[in-house]
Amino acid sequence: MIVRDRFRGLFPKYFLALFLAVALPLVINGSIEAWFGYRDQRARLDQLLGVQATSAAAEIHNFISDIASQLGWLVQLPWTDEADEGRRTDALRLFRQAPAVVSLTLIDNNGLERLYVSRVGLNRIESRIDRSAEPALVGAHARQVWFSDVSYNRGSEPYLTIALVGNRSAVGAVVAEVNLKLIWDVVSAIKVGETGFAFVLDRPGRLIAHPDISLVLRGLEETTSQPFRAIRDAIGPGASVATGRDGQGRRVAASAAPVAGPDWTVVVAQPLSEAYAPIYAALRRTTVLLAGSTVFAGLLAYAFAHRMTEPIRLLEEGTERIGAGSFEHRIAIQTGDEFQRLANSFNRMAGELALAQQHQERIAKLKRFLAPQVADLVDRAGDDSVLDGRRTDVVVVFCDLRGFTAFSAGVTPEEVMSVLSEYYEVLGRVIARFEATLISFSGDGLMVLVNAPVPVEEPALRAVDLATEMQKHVQGLIGGWRSRGYQVGFGIGLASGSATVGRIGYDDRLDYTAIGSVVNLAARLCASAADREILMDAGTAASVRGKRAVEDIGSRQIKGFDDAIPVFGISF
Numbered sequence: 001m002i003v004r005d006r007f008r009g010l011f012p013k014y015f016l017a018l019f020l021a022v023a024l025p026l027v028i029n030g031s032i033e034a035w036f037g038y039r040d041q042r043a044r045l046d047q048l049l050g051v052q053a054t055s056a057a058a059e060i061h062n063f064i065s066d067i068a069s070q071l072g073w074l075v076q077l078p079w080t081d082e083a084d085e086g087r088r089t090d091a092l093r094l095f096r097q098a099p100a101v102v103s104l105t106l107i108d109n110n111g112l113e114r115l116y117v118s119r120v121g122l123n124r125i126e127s128r129i130d131r132s133a134e135p136a137l138v139g140a141h142a143r144q145v146w147f148s149d150v151s152y153n154r155g156s157e158p159y160l161t162i163a164l165v166g167n168r169s170a171v172g173a174v175v176a177e178v179n180l181k182l183i184w185d186v187v188s189a190i191k192v193g194e195t196g197f198a199f200v201l202d203r204p205g206r207l208i209a210h211p212d213i214s215l216v217l218r219g220l221e222e223t224t225s226q227p228f229r230a231i232r233d234a235i236g237p238g239a240s241v242a243t244g245r246d247g248q249g250r251r252v253a254a255s256a257a258p259v260a261g262p263d264w265t266v267v268v269a270q271p272l273s274e275a276y277a278p279i280y281a282a283l284r285r286t287t288v289l290l291a292g293s294t295v296f297a298g299l300l301a302y303a304f305a306h307r308m309t310e311p312i313r314l315l316e317e318g319t320e321r322i323g324a325g326s327f328e329h330r331i332a333i334q335t336g337d338e339f340q341r342l343a344n345s346f347n348r349m350a351g352e353l354a355l356a357q358q359h360q361e362r363i364a365k366l367k368r369f370l371a372p373q374v375a376d377l378v379d380r381a382g383d384d385s386v387l388d389g390r391r392t393d394v395v396v397v398f399c400d401l402r403g404f405t406a407f408s409a410g411v412t413p414e415e416v417m418s419v420l421s422e423y424y425e426v427l428g429r430v431i432a433r434f435e436a437t438l439i440s441f442s443g444d445g446l447m448v449l450v451n452a453p454v455p456v457e458e459p460a461l462r463a464v465d466l467a468t469e470m471q472k473h474v475q476g477l478i479g480g481w482r483s484r485g486y487q488v489g490f491g492i493g494l495a496s497g498s499a500t501v502g503r504i505g506y507d508d509r510l511d512y513t514a515i516g517s518v519v520n521l522a523a524r525l526c527a528s529a530a531d532r533e534i535l536m537d538a539g540t541a542a543s544v545r546g547k548r549a550v551e552d553i554g555s556r557q558i559k560g561f562d563d564a565i566p567v568f569g570i571s572f
Helices: 002-006 010-072 085-097 135-143 180-188 213-217 222-235 277-304 310-323 338-369 372-381 404-410 413-433 459-483 517-528 538-544
Strands: 101-107 113-118 145-147 151-153 157-165 173-179 197-201 207-209 242-245 251-259 264-271 390-402 437-442 445-450 489-506 509-515 534-536 550-556 565-570
Touching (some): 010 197, 010 251, 010 264, 010 277, 135 145, 157 180, 180 197, 197 222, 207 213, 207 222, 222 242, 310 338, 413 437, 413 445, 445 517, 459 489, 459 534, 489 517, 517 534
Antiparallel strands (some): 197 207, 197 264, 437 445, 534 565
16 A cells, blocks of 8 residues: 555556566575675584584583593592501692692591691691582582582682592592683683684573683673673573674574583684685675666566556555455456456356355354354355254253352342353363354353254263263353352253254244243253252163163152153263
């Protein structure tokens, strides 16, 4: 509508359509080529950054694993009560082999500190301090090898605590403090292009390794770690490469890999200006090509835009009238070409829409006065002869609320309507699920028909199951009502037998119903049923006996019947 309001004449419209018909494919083709070029470059970048991140993570994992393996040699022999000078010698030897280890604490099988050696502090021998409750020892006993969160010595140098227990409880455990500055050698060796770099973050997102060691020494500062943590979070667990900004504000593409054990993350990043430089060059070339192609498309569109014909106007007018609902309108075009065929198609469509509208109005009218499945049956049959009166076997189900009259007299109309709304909503879903026919409802009572007008297999069994589900669902509602002080119950009566079924009423109002003694019997059984009771006649009970738990209640004198009627119940 916006384009039509702006370009009132057919000439500008044709010009625009033809121009777009030529120019749009060129733009799409250029866009597709740019997209594939971007995707290929992105794939290469993904692969490069992913390999670098995985390789760096493996090297850092090996760095940590080597230290853990060397610590394992200190927990091979069981402890005795005597001082062990050999363990001190082993600890000093490990200092020479693992320069990153700053201190070692050897703990016996009772959780007592037996030896502490440090590069920067005083050594302790046989201090017998109880370390059994410390997190490092508890974690090592739980996982054999335990890694702490990174701490910063004097607020700058990142440290990691590693605790390891031996394969036997008698050999005790060893706790080592590791200076992580040596990881700088790993990350500084990673080069991606000319300006790419790598860094390592711990689980909370603090910087623990970066080619710029000064940033690592300030890793405890939130302002230092926050840009790098944002890059890691942008990648996420399910992504391969994401974009973000580094500490200098440059946009970068980054990939991450986890470091098993201490739960660190290695991130490899490359500035987008370098990573996508080939794409930017290709886009500039594509833009120049598209500019020339667009000029050519404009000239070509101008050459064909003079085709302003009457069929276009007729088609426009006709489609507007059909779209407005005038399905009787026909578009008269006799040109013998595509315009005429298009007009004929619109005319056929208008005829089909008119028939469809009549059909929908007819079904909608039926559904206002008949049960939905009865209206659907008429729809499938093609006429309403299926609603003519006939004699057939049916099962009639009546239900209503016990004590509803007293309840409705003691509460507000709004409360009454709220209860009825919940009640009918639940029963409606159950009736629809069992494909029964809702004949009528009055106040708190319903009449449901099974096996008419739509025949079903084992109608008595279906009716009993329907009644059981109705009781279960309504009793669920009654529990809530009683908590609000509403004293109501729910009873059901059903009977099976022959009845006359069909439509009754006048032209503007029709109802589908059943007439016969079986209807009266079902209604009387419903009136006789107490709360939570489902009463049925002998015919229904005989049909479901052996398939459902039927209880013989005995004979009852039912109003309207001369003799006492055998009554049966169903458990639910």
